[in-house]
Amino acid sequence: MTEQSKLLGPAEIRDLAELLDIQPTKKLGQNFVIDANTVRRIVKASGVSAGQTVVEVGPGLGSLTLGLLEVGASVVAVEIDRRLAAQLPVTVELFRPGAPLTVITADAMTITELPGEPTSLVANLPYNISVPVLLHFLEYFPQIASGLVMVQSEVGQRIAATPGSKIYGSPSVKAAWYGVWRTAGQVSRQVFWPVPNVDSILVRFERREQPGTESERLATFSLIDAAFQQRRKMLRQSLSVVLGSSAEASARLEAAGVAPTARGEELTVLDFLSIARSGA
Numbered sequence: 001m002t003e004q005s006k007l008l009g010p011a012e013i014r015d016l017a018e019l020l021d022i023q024p025t026k027k028l029g030q031n032f033v034i035d036a037n038t039v040r041r042i043v044k045a046s047g048v049s050a051g052q053t054v055v056e057v058g059p060g061l062g063s064l065t066l067g068l069l070e071v072g073a074s075v076v077a078v079e080i081d082r083r084l085a086a087q088l089p090v091t092v093e094l095f096r097p098g099a100p101l102t103v104i105t106a107d108a109m110t111i112t113e114l115p116g117e118p119t120s121l122v123a124n125l126p127y128n129i130s131v132p133v134l135l136h137f138l139e140y141f142p143q144i145a146s147g148l149v150m151v152q153s154e155v156g157q158r159i160a161a162t163p164g165s166k167i168y169g170s171p172s173v174k175a176a177w178y179g180v181w182r183t184a185g186q187v188s189r190q191v192f193w194p195v196p197n198v199d200s201i202l203v204r205f206e207r208r209e210q211p212g213t214e215s216e217r218l219a220t221f222s223l224i225d226a227a228f229q230q231r232r233k234m235l236r237q238s239l240s241v242v243l244g245s246s247a248e249a250s251a252r253l254e255a256a257g258v259a260p261t262a263r264g265e266e267l268t269v270l271d272f273l274s275i276a277r278s279g280a
């Protein structure tokens with residue numbers, strides 16, 4: 001078997017889907033990568049190297065899983081679809097016998113423990129839950145030091161956006177709590193089966209030390225939610241919902257060195273943290 005044939009192409013994906021009688025569902029974001037070059041590009045951009053343990057959310061038919069195994073990583077794969085989860089070890093055994101794979105059949109949003117202490121997260125995430133899944137894994141698994149995810153293009157741009165940008169919002173500020181994010185290239189919709197009706201983008205992150213305690217994070221995230229629920233309003237108004245009144249919000253903002261007339265889109269995550277701390 002050549003190296004090329006150890007990854008899944010359109011023919012292998014078609015055969016596996018037929019074998020499992022898979023009708024990909026939109027609800028589970030089931031768009032499978034059918035292009036080996038794209039898989040290799042994702043794995044290269046992720047920086048994952050031999051000997052590393054990687055958690056992959058939503059391995060599907062195994063396209064990316066085989067790419068990660070190809071560079072010598074160990075993979076812990078979390079898949080919600082029972083048929084896909086059951087087939088994955090069989091596929092891996094066929095294409096890369098003996099490769100280190102652990103499959104967990106579960107909803108990734110409910111996972112609070114992982115075997116093997118993965119230090120990286122690499123995934124082609126289901127579109128509709130990409131941000132909550134990312135935040136969940138960053139919250140529960142501090143050993144994940146870096147990673148790369150493929151998400152819907154607009155979502156990826158939002159995650160990596162910086163203050164002042166029109167697309168800067170709650171996902172951008174919350175993601176910045178955990179790390180530094182940058183986009184790492186667009187991916188054509190043609191590399192998927194079925195072809196989705198949106199474009200995708202790669203987003204890479206490096207974790208940084210969390211700027212505050214867990215209770216400060218919770219307080220900061222509730223301020224972020226309030227600020228962006230009414231993003232056009234000044235913070236003294238939008239934050240009054242969680243801080244009691246607009247007078248109290250103004251006092252807290254001033255104590256934190258933030259203008260009460262500012263809007264959420266102008267603030268960094270550290271500004272939000274200062275507001276949370278100003279009440280302590």
Ligand SMILES: C[S@@+](CC[C@H](N)C(=O)[O-])C[C@H]1O[C@@H](n2cnc3c(N)ncnc32)[C@H](O)[C@@H]1O
Pocket residue numbers: 028029030031032033034057058059060061062063064065078079080081084106107108109123124125126127129
């Ligand atoms: C975009 S596909 C990616 C499949 C594969 N990694 C690839 O690149 O071809 C998303 C995968 O996530 C799975 N999935 C959807 N929701 C999930 C959840 N809550 N927890 C775990 N897996 C999920 C789907 O069944 C599907 O296999």
